[in-house]
Amino acid sequence: MNSIPSNSAGIIEPQNFHFDKPLNLTSGRILPCFDLIVETYGELNAAKSNAILICHALSGDHHAAGYHSLEDKKAGWWDACIGPGKAIDTNLFYIVSLNNLGGCGGSTGPTSINPETGSHYGPNFPIVTVKDWVTSQVMLMEKLKIIKWAAVVGGSLGGMQVLQWSISFPKRLHSAICIAGAPKLSAQNIAFNEVARQSISSDPEFFGGHYLERNTSPKKGLTLARMVGHITYLSDSAMRSKFGKTVSKFEKKGDNFGRDLRSEELSFGFDADFQVESYLHYQGERFSENFDANTYLLMTKALDYFDPSIDYDSDLSQAFSESNCKFLLISFSTDWRFPPERSREIVNDLLKANKEVTYLEIEADQGHDAFLLPVPRYIEALRSYLNRIHTEVIKNAA
C-alpha cells in the first residue's frame, strides 16, 4: 500500500490495559487479573458523551478499522463501517474496540501465560460467557472514564453482547445497535458449533488443547471448523454468484448454480474439482494460521451458552424490563445463520417490554456476512441512526 485511503481511520496503534481486580466469571471460576487489548478511533469530546463501543463476533478482534502499518494488505474487519465520513463516523464519535477475554488477538486468553503456573493457559483458560465479556467491558469503560456509551454496536455474537449490555448495565448506554443477532442459539446453530468443535478436538495435533507446549497446532481441525462455519456465513445465492462467474461447458447457458470448475476437466478423483471447494480450503487454511484453536472452542461455547432470558424465567421481555436505551435491530434477508425471524423475536420482546425500537430487514444477497459489507441501505440506515444519536447525546450533555 502506498498511502492510506482518505476515508480510513488511519494507522492505528493498539493499546494494552491491565486489570488487577479479580473477575468473577459466570462459571464460578475467578480470573485474578487480565489484560485487554484495545484500539480507539476518533476523539473523545470534553463531555465524554460521544463514545461508541464496538463488540466483535466469533473470529473478530480489536482491529476493527484502519491499518497497523503501510505494509498491511487488509484493513480492520469493520472498515466498511468505521472511519471518517463512514456510517460509524470517526469525525463524530470516539470509537472503542477491544479483543474480548479468551480471544487470541492480544487480550488474556488461552495463548496467554497463566501467572500461577508460568505456562500457557491453553485448555485450562476458564470458559467465559457474553455476560463476563460485558463485565470486563464495563471495567474497561471505567478505565477510559466513560460514564455512558452513546451506542454499543455489534453484529452476530457482537450483537449478543449489545443485548447483554442493555440488560446488565441499562444506565450505561444511550443506544443499543444489534445487527444480524439472535436472542439465543437454536439447535441447528449449536449443531454447527459442535461439528466445528469436534473437528478441532479430533485433530491428532490437538493434544487435549495442550498443543502449544508441543510447538504444534491442530491446523487441520481448525481449517475444517472454519470451512463449516464459513458456509453458514454465506447464502446459497451469494455462493452461486461468487462461484458462478464463468459458465462451464457442462452448462448450456445462463446460471451455472455456482459450479465454476477449477480446471477444464473433471478429475474423476476425490480432489477439489469446483472453485467453491478450493475457496473453502484456502479460507480455512488461512484462518488456521492466524487463529487459536482453544479460542475458537471457547467462542463457540460463549455463543451456545448465551441466553439472557435464563435469569428471567426464560422471558426475554422481562430481561429487557430495566433497559433504558433505545434499540436499533437490523437483519438481512438471506442470512440463514441468524435469519430475520431471530431478530424479530428480539424486537417483539422489546415491544412487549415497551422499549423504543427500530427494526430493519435489509434485502441483501450476502447472507450472514452482509453485516460486514457495504450494503447501501444498511449503511445509510446505520449512518442516519447514529447521526441522530450524536445530536441527542450532544444535546443531553449541553
Next chain:
Amino acid sequence: MRPDLEIIQNWIEPESHVLDLGCGNGALLDFLKTSKDVTGIGLEINPKDIQSCIAKGVSVIEQNLDESLSNFQNNSFDTVLLAQTLQALNRPDHLIDEMLRIGKKGIVTFPNFGNWKSRTHLATKGRMPISEFMPHQWYETPNIHFCTVNDFDTLCLRKNIRVLARTVVDSKHQGSWAMKFWPNLFGETAIYHLARNERA
C-alpha cells in the same frame, strides 16, 4: 402536514402512546413527539419511508400490515392510527379488529369512494374513476378495497365498534355544510375516531 393528519392530531392526547400503521415518512409521529410529547412507533414497509423515519428519529419497525400484528400486546397503545392505508390492505376488517385490540382507540382515514366525483365518473364514463386523488389505473392500483362512508359505517355497526367522531373533508381537506349533511356524497377523505363498545 397532510391535512387529514392535521385533523387526526386533535384527537391524540398529550403524552399518550401511539402506534402508526403505515406511518410513511414519520411526519405525523415526529410532529406528535415534538408538539405533544407523544411516544410512538410506526410500522412501514417502504425502505425510503423507513429511512426518512430514522433520519427524523422516529422509531419504525419494518413490518407488513397484511401479515399478523400478533407481536403487539392487547391494550398496549392509547391510539392506533391507520391513515390512508385501509383501502390497500388484504383484509381491512381484520386490521380494524387488530387496531382496537392493540389500542384503546383507533383512528382511520380513507378515500371515500362514495364521493360525487367518483359516482359521476363511473356513471357517465362507465369506467373506474381516476383523479388527482385516486391516480392509479384499476390494474396497477395498490388500493384494492375501496369503500364508501356508508360502507364503513355499516362495518362499524356490524362489528359493534363505537364511532366517537366522524369527519369528512374535500381534497383541500376543508369541511363544508354540504359535507356535514351529505358526507358520503361530498366527502373525499373520511376520518373516523373509533373505540370498542365494551360488551357487558
